[in-house]
Amino acid sequence: xxRGSATKFIRLCSSQSFLFTPTSYYPSKYSHPYLSSCxxxxxxxxxxPPKSHLFRPRHLIDxxxxxxxxxxxxxxxxxxxSSSGGNDESKSDSDLGDCVVKNEPFSSAGGNDESxxxxxxxxxxxxxxxxxxxxxFENVANRDPVEIYKELKDALKGYKQTREEWDTxxxxxxxxxxxxxxxxxxxxxxxxxxxxxxxxxxxxGFFLKRCQGDVVKHLVSxxxxxxxxxxxxxxxxxxxxxxxxGEIKRFKGMIEYADLTKPHTWFPFARAMRRKIIYHCxxxxxxxxxxxxxxxxxxxxxIYCSPLRLLAMEVFDKVNAAGVYCSLLTGQExxxxxxSNHIACTVxxxxxxxxxxxxxxxxxxxxxxxxxxxxxxxxxLGLKADEIHLCGDPSVLNIVRKICSQTGDELVEQRYERxxxxxxxxxxxxxxxxxVRSGDCVVAFSRREIFEVKxxxxxxTKHRCCVIYGALPPETRRMQANxxxxxxxxxxxLVASDAVGMGxxxxxxxxxxxxLSKYNGDKIVPVAASQVxxxxxxxxxxxxxxPDGLTTTLHLDDLDYLISCLQKPFDVVTKVGLFPFFEQVxxxxxxxxxxxxxxxxxKFSESCRMDGSYFLCNHTxxxxxxxxxERVQGISLEDRFNFCFAPVNIRDxxxxxxxxxxxxxxxxxLPVGIAMGMPKCSARNDSELLDLETKHQVLSxxxxxxxxxxxxxxxxxxxxxxxxxxxxxxxxxxxxxxxxKPESRNAGKSKPQQEKKEGYxxxxxxxxxxxx
Numbered sequence: 001x002x003r004g005s006a007t008k009f010i011r012l013c014s015s016q017s018f019l020f021t022p023t024s025y026y027p028s029k030y031s032h033p034y035l036s037s038c039x040x041x042x043x044x045x046x047x048x049p050p051k052s053h054l055f056r057p058r059h060l061i062d063x064x065x066x067x068x069x070x071x072x073x074x075x076x077x078x079x080x081x082s083s084s085g086g087n088d089e090s091k092s093d094s095d096l097g098d099c100v101v102k103n104e105p106f107s108s109a110g111g112n113d114e115s116x117x118x119x120x121x122x123x124x125x126x127x128x129x130x131x132x133x134x135x136x137f138e139n140v141a142n143r144d145p146v147e148i149y150k151e152l153k154d155a156l157k158g159y160k161q162t163r164e165e166w167d168t169x170x171x172x173x174x175x176x177x178x179x180x181x182x183x184x185x186x187x188x189x190x191x192x193x194x195x196x197x198x199x200x201x202x203x204x205g206f207f208l209k210r211c212q213g214d215v216v217k218h219l220v221s222x223x224x225x226x227x228x229x230x231x232x233x234x235x236x237x238x239x240x241x242x243x244x245x246g247e248i249k250r251f252k253g254m255i256e257y258a259d260l261t262k263p264h265t266w267f268p269f270a271r272a273m274r275r276k277i278i279y280h281c282x283x284x285x286x287x288x289x290x291x292x293x294x295x296x297x298x299x300x301x302x303i304y305c306s307p308l309r310l311l312a313m314e315v316f317d318k319v320n321a322a323g324v325y326c327s328l329l330t331g332q333e334x335x336x337x338x339x340s341n342h343i344a345c346t347v348x349x350x351x352x353x354x355x356x357x358x359x360x361x362x363x364x365x366x367x368x369x370x371x372x373x374x375x376x377x378x379x380x381l382g383l384k385a386d387e388i389h390l391c392g393d394p395s396v397l398n399i400v401r402k403i404c405s406q407t408g409d410e411l412v413e414q415r416y417e418r419x420x421x422x423x424x425x426x427x428x429x430x431x432x433x434x435x436v437r438s439g440d441c442v443v444a445f446s447r448r449e450i451f452e453v454k455x456x457x458x459x460x461t462k463h464r465c466c467v468i469y470g471a472l473p474p475e476t477r478r479m480q481a482n483x484x485x486x487x488x489x490x491x492x493x494l495v496a497s498d499a500v501g502m503g504x505x506x507x508x509x510x511x512x513x514x515x516l517s518k519y520n521g522d523k524i525v526p527v528a529a530s531q532v533x534x535x536x537x538x539x540x541x542x543x544x545x546x547p548d549g550l551t552t553t554l555h556l557d558d559l560d561y562l563i564s565c566l567q568k569p570f571d572v573v574t575k576v577g578l579f580p581f582f583e584q585v586x587x588x589x590x591x592x593x594x595x596x597x598x599x600x601x602x603k604f605s606e607s608c609r610m611d612g613s614y615f616l617c618n619h620t621x622x623x624x625x626x627x628x629x630e631r632v633q634g635i636s637l638e639d640r641f642n643f644c645f646a647p648v649n650i651r652d653x654x655x656x657x658x659x660x661x662x663x664x665x666x667x668x669x670l671p672v673g674i675a676m677g678m679p680k681c682s683a684r685n686d687s688e689l690l691d692l693e694t695k696h697q698v699l700s701x702x703x704x705x706x707x708x709x710x711x712x713x714x715x716x717x718x719x720x721x722x723x724x725x726x727x728x729x730x731x732x733x734x735x736x737x738x739x740x741k742p743e744s745r746n747a748g749k750s751k752p753q754q755e756k757k758e759g760y761x762x763x764x765x766x767x768x769x770x771x772x
Contacts, residue, residue, distance in 0.1 A: 140218035145234035152210045152235070159213040168220045172232075173204045175224040182229050182236075189237055190252040191244070194606065203239050207232075250591060251607075257588040258608040260578055260616070264407045267352060267382040275409040279364075279400060280391045282416025284537025285549065291414075292360045292389035296342065297324045299358035299387075305347040305379050307363040309333075310474035311503040316344040331647060332703040333721075347375045352382035359385035363502060364392035364400070365530075365573070370618045373577020377614070381407070395530065395570040402613060418549075419542045424566065425552035428559055429512060434460050438492040439509030439546055442554075443535055445497060445518035445527065447471065451686070451742035453514055454495045458739070464490045467735045468504070469497040471649075471693050473700070475728040480735065481506055487545070491736075498527075501534040510550035511539040516558045516565075532565035577617040578610065582641050589637060597640050598626040621650045628660055634667040642708050646701050649694075658698045662705060672714050674702060678723055683734035686742050692731050699724040 140148075161169065176182055177200040183193050191199055211219075222228040240248070264271065278295075280288035296302045297319055304319075306312035309330045316335070319326040325340035329349050347361065361383075367376040380390070380403070388409075390400065397413070404411040429435040433456050436442065442457075444450045447469055454465040466484040468477050477499070484494045485507045494500070494508065498518075513535075516527050540549025551566075553559050580588075588604050589595075595603065601623055605616055622644045629635070629643060643663050649655045658676070665672045676695060683689035699720050706714035 140214050141231065145238055148215060149235050149238035151212060151215075152207065155210040155212065158208070158210045159216050161208075161216055165216060165220050168223065169208060169216070171224045172219060172222075172228045173200065173207075176200060176229050176232055176236075177204075179229050181226075182233055185233060186237070186240075189240065190248045190255065191237075191240055192247075192251045192254075192607070195244075195247055195251070199240055199244060200236070202243070203236050206239060206243075207235075253591045254588065254603070254607045255609065257584065257591060258580075258604050260580060260584075260608050260610045260614065262406075262611065263377070263578055263614065264381050264403065266581075270352070270382050270384050271407060273384060273386070275385065275407075276387045277400070277404055277409050277411045278387065278389045279397060279411065279413045280389060280416065281394050281397055281413060283393060283418050284534060285420075285540060285542065286416035286418050287542070288414075288416045289360075289362060289391045292362075292391050293319075295387070295389060296358050296360045297322060299342075299356075301341040301356050302358040302360070303342070303350060303354070303356050303383070303385070304344045305350045305359065305361045305376075305383075306344065306503075307347060307366055308474070308503040309346055310477055311362065312344045312346050313474060313478070314503070314505070319344065331707060332700050334707065347379050348372075350375075350379045350383065352378070352384065354384065356383070356385040358387045358389065359383045360389045360391065362391045364390040365395045366392075367396055367399070367576035368573040369577060370615075371577075371621075372617070374579035374617045377576050377578055393530070393533075393570050396573045396576065399573050399576055399613060418537070420540055420548055422536060422539065422549045422551060422566065424559075424563055425510070425550050426559070428552050428556050429554045431555050433457050433554070436461065436463060436493055436512065437510070438463070439507065440512055441494040441496055441500060441506070441508045441510070441538065442512045442514050443496055443498070443500065444514040447497070448742045449514060450495050450497060451738065451740075455739060455741070457493055457495070463493045465493045465495050466491050467495050467738070468500055470499040471697075472731060472735075473696050473724070473728045475725070476731045476735070477504065479728075479732045498531060498535060500538055501531065505541065506538060507541060507544040507546055508539045508549075509546040510552065511536050512551075513553045513558060513562060515555075516553065516561050526561065527565075529565040529568045530570060532562065533570075536562070536566060575613055575615045578614045579617045579619065580604065580608070582638055585641060586637060596630055597637070597644075598623050598630065601626060624650045625656075625659065628656060629663050632660070632663045632667050635663065639666070639709070643705075647697075647704055648701055649697055652694055652697070654694050655697050655701065659701060662702070666709070666713055669713075671712070672702075672705070672716075674699070674716050674720055674723070676723075678726065679730060682730045682737065685740050686738075689731070689734050689738065692727055692734065696724055696727045696731065699727065 177197050182200075183196045186196050186199075187193065219228060219231065222231060278292075280292050282288045293304070293315065296304055304312070304315050306315065309332065312328060312330055316326055316328040319342060320337065324342055325337050326342040326344055327337045327340045328335040329343055329345040331346060331349060347366075359379075361376065361379050364376060364380070367373050367380065369376075380388070380400075401411060433442070433453060436457060442453050444453055450467060450469055454467055457463055457465055466480040468480050472480075480494075481504045483489065483491045485505075494506065500506065513532075516532065517524050518527055519525075536551040537549070539551050540546055551562065553562050585600070585604060588607075589600055592600060592603060601619060605619070608616060610616065625644045625646070625648065626640070629640060635643070643659070643666075646659060648659045661675070662672050676698060679688075679692060679695070683692055702714065702720045703717065703724070706717045706720070711717065
């Protein structure tokens with residue numbers, strides 16, 4: 001059969017590979033081949049095209065810009081098609097990319113030579129209920145969508161379908177409304193995915209009521225599927241542009257204010273500088289952070305950005321002890337040292353307004369963290385420093401290179417190797433904690449397991465244990481670390497969670513993994529290889545009594561997984577975290593003035609656009625706090641936004657209650673009190689220990705809020721600081737004397753089902769084994 005240019009275009013439009021792409025990807029501003037120039041020009045006279053590739057489909061082909069639908073039928077190829085069908089069948093559709101445009105017109109009414117058409121339906125069609133005839137419907141596919149839409153709009157009465165045709169059309173529209181392709185392409189004309197089903201429903205009623213016989217016959221001949229979707233889509237867009245202009249303008253505004261593309265442009269002063277980035281790339285215990293801190297202390301002005309309060313406090317003490325005046329800034333505390341030009345801070349508190357000679361960003365691989373990654377990304381992009389030292393493993397090196405090419409910063413890579421290689425002991429503890437030795441650190445991944453291990457070791461051996469886990473205050477963790485490092489006492493075993501992986505200098509001889517699985521909030525999963533490397537690397541420390549690092553497991557079944565994790569190269573990170581500033585959320589809120597704050601966050605996450613190198617950080621905790629604060633009236637949007645970032649344990653009802661109480665007092669413009677009693681002694685059981693932990697977290701939250709709001713609103717800062725210090729001491733005493741079975745904050749709730757996987761099962765406590 002003959003293959004003319006119109007036929008090739010028809011096959012192209014109906015192929016899987018031909019997808020609607022935003023106009024920003026074509027050389028000309030409005031060059032989408034699916035949309036005729038009529039409504040393209042009409043649409044873009046009122047609306048600018050999308051400014052990023054949010055809607056970029058997976059498969060694209062580039063076509064030359066055509067000024068109207070007729071020109072699309074006049075695509076030339078390198079070798080013209082023969083009307084007699086003599087063209088080379090080996091020529092693929094991909095040759096269209098090299099086509100040029102003929103100046104011959106192509107009839108939008110389908111008046112082209114029938115010999116150039118693949119479709120051969122033929123014969124007049126009797127239109128039921130009207131007595132009209134149609135001269136075949138093979139030319140419908142070649143008609144301008146604008147013309148078809150105008151015909152529908154002007155029609156007083158549509159074609160009366162048969163039952164079979166009605167059923168087929170219904171199925172076609174059902175498929176269209178569920179089409180991910182159509183929904184994605186509709187975004188390019190600002191039809192949001194949430195509104196898309198509603199728009200399709202209304203378009204369906206409009207179409208079926210007014211559609212003429214030739215269009216019905218053609219659509220029925222296509223049947224449900226991709227070809228029907230691609231035929232309907234441009235007509236659907238025409239309908240939407242006219243019927244939903246208000247919705248389109250609203251969604252366009254939302255898209256513009258939820259634009260998180262090109263985040264490096266958010267910091268113009270940093271971009272105006274020619275920054276030098278030094279990437280200290282290496283494993284734990286390789287000296288990378290030490291070298292970066294030396295540069296920090298030698299500089300006239302500097303900032304150190306820490307992943308943890310504990311590490312910021314440690315650097316603060318070390319730098320001041322070396323004779324360099326340094327201040328401390330975390331969410332909970334501010335210590336201004338007179339005449340200091342250096343500051344140690346948590347990464348969230350880093351200022352992008354001050355000018356520094358040297359900046360150090362520690363644990364730079366945390367840019368890829370699903371919850372806090374945005375803080376590292378912000379510091380890296382926004383710090384105004386002549387020299388920025390990044391310390392971390394190789395996982396984010398490629399993405400750092402890519403970002404530096406965008407910012408114009410100079411990148412210098414310095415590679416490090418571990419001072420002494422980490423050795424895996426082939427002989428495990430054989431499932432018996434009585435085989436621990438002095439200097440061991442037993443790592444477990446739940447609070448319950450930590451206390452079970454401590455109780456078992458102290459009950460069945462002569463060793464005494466120090467304890468470190470994430471819920472403990474930094475002061476208590478430091479106290480426990482110092483006790484373990486001190487050789488002149490009986491506390492020679494450390495039992496810790498993954499919190500031991502960073503932020504503490506510990507004299508560990510051997511890291512023993514009690515298990516290599518953990519609860520991720522949903523189910524039991526294997527510990528990530530990168531985390532295993534980070535924790536195991538804490539064994540052995542240059543200049544300590546244990547310079548050689550050893551690691552092993554409690555159970556032999558876990559040893560192979562440990563070895564595979566240590567041998568596995570670091571996963572290459574391709575995306576890093578982002579989260580909007582308040583100003584961006586505020587502008588977005590202007591488009592939705594009557595929506596609640598939780599819904600606002602949800603809408604923002606649905607509407608935001610990002611470059612391929614970034615992802616939106618998980619903000620489930622923020623939304624949970626926002627939902628709770630909905631019952632508090634009288635708080636401005638900015639204050640509500642700040643309250644949602646308060647460091648609260650969302651799984652602890654007591655802590656959440658206190659945050660709600662603080663917000664309620666703040667909304668009434670009343671002084672926010674602590675309203676919490678001070679414990680009189682150390683914990684005598686695990687319930688009292690949990691209570692101490694909660695009380696300290698509440699006080700820490702009060703101090704954080706006092707640093708982010710007016711001091712007059714939170715007037716009891718000194719009292720909160722004194723109470724927090726006393727409770728940290730009580731926690732330290734409690735841990736030394738702890739000899740009870742642990743409880744859970746969620747006692748009484750059903751436990752998650754554990755997935756039984758060989759080598760990754762949560763191991764039973766030795767206490768249970770002994771009692772049995």
